[in-house]
Amino acid sequence: MKPLILTLSLLLFSTPLFSQGTRTDLMKQLAQEACVEVKKIDFSNKSVDEIKIALGLPLVMVAGKHMAELKALGFDISDSQSAQKLGGDIGVYLAQECPEVLSAVLKNPSAFAEMAQGAKPDTSLSIAGTLVRIVEGDFSYLQVADTKGKIEKLWWMEYFEGSNALTANPQSRLNKPIKVKYVEREMFNSTLKEYVKVKVITGIE
Numbered sequence: 001m002k003p004l005i006l007t008l009s010l011l012l013f014s015t016p017l018f019s020q021g022t023r024t025d026l027m028k029q030l031a032q033e034a035c036v037e038v039k040k041i042d043f044s045n046k047s048v049d050e051i052k053i054a055l056g057l058p059l060v061m062v063a064g065k066h067m068a069e070l071k072a073l074g075f076d077i078s079d080s081q082s083a084q085k086l087g088g089d090i091g092v093y094l095a096q097e098c099p100e101v102l103s104a105v106l107k108n109p110s111a112f113a114e115m116a117q118g119a120k121p122d123t124s125l126s127i128a129g130t131l132v133r134i135v136e137g138d139f140s141y142l143q144v145a146d147t148k149g150k151i152e153k154l155w156w157m158e159y160f161e162g163s164n165a166l167t168a169n170p171q172s173r174l175n176k177p178i179k180v181k182y183v184e185r186e187m188f189n190s191t192l193k194e195y196v197k198v199k200v201i202t203g204i205e
Contacts, residue, residue, distance in 0.1 A: 022073075023073055023089075026066065026069050026070075026073065027089050027090055027092075027093045028093050028097060029066075030059075030062045030063065030066060030090045030093070031090050031093035031094040031096070031097045031098060032097055032098075033058075033062040033065070034058040034059055034061070034062045034090065034094055034098070035058075035094060035097060035098035035100060035101075036058075037057070037058035037061065038055065038058055038094070038098055038100050038101065039098075039100045041054050041055075055091075055094075056087070059086075059087060059090055059091075059094075060077075062090075063077050063086060063090075064077075070086065074188035074190060081186075081195065082188075082195075085186070085195075124181055124182075124183055124202060125181070125182055125183065125184065125199075126179055126180060126181045126182065127144060127146055127152055127154070127179070127180050127182070127199075128146070128147065128177070128178070128179045128180075129144045129145045129146040129147060129152070129177070129178065130144065130145045130175060130176065130177060130178065131143075131144055131173050131174055131175065131176060131178040132144065132145050132151065132174070132175070133174070134166065134170050134174070139155060139156070139157060140155075140156040141153050141154060141155045141156055142154045142156065142180065142201065144178060144180055152199065153198075153199065154180050154182050154199045154200075154201050155187075155198050155199060155200050155201065156201055157200045157201070158200070160181075160201050160202050160203045160204065161202075161203040161204070162203055162204035162205065163201075163204070166204075173204075178204055178205070179204065179205040180201055180203075180204050181201070181202045181203040181204070181205075182199040182200055182201050182202055183199075183200055183202055184197050184198070184199060184200075185197070185198060185200050186198070
């Protein structure tokens with residue numbers, strides 16, 4: 001169980017892939033349930049590894065109570081990669097929904113700072129080309145032709161700098177030069193039953 005606990009807690013302060021509707025509600029519920037257990041923990045003298053385990057245990061407990069709902073969303077906590085993603089999603093909401101997390105940070109700032117430094121930030125990339133099409137749907141995406149004519153698909157999963165212009169007048173940028181900043185993330189493909197890398201937009205110029 002120890003590897004599972006560690007993977008669930010490693011990404012406590014990372015950014016979730018995306019969340020909407022039922023997924024958001026479930027992540028918030030899991031965070032609130034985990035918070036009940038977090039309140040009982042004294043973090044003041046714990047090492048980084050002890051903190052990871054102490055925070056991971058409540059996540060394992062609440063995940064075990066909601067196996068059916070998590071499976072319906074594509075999570076498999078027996079798989080380390082899926083467990084990492086679940087830990088990241090719940091962890092973000094835990095930081096938002098549970099004041100005791102902030103209290104824990106204040107009681108042991110050096111250990112939490114060390115944890116934060118160990119987390120890998122997303123690597124920002126960019127592509128320059130021509131905006132060919134904006135494909136709307138539950139999750140919209142842009143089609144951009146690069147300088148060699150290759151069409152790249154870039155997903156519009158969250159707010160990004162410059163998105164207001166596309167929302168107000170989406171046709172205004174079509175067939176014009178554009179530079180799109182993005183990060184690569186993994187999304188569960190329910191058809192393939194596996195995680196695939198996608199380009200998620202973080203800004204446009």
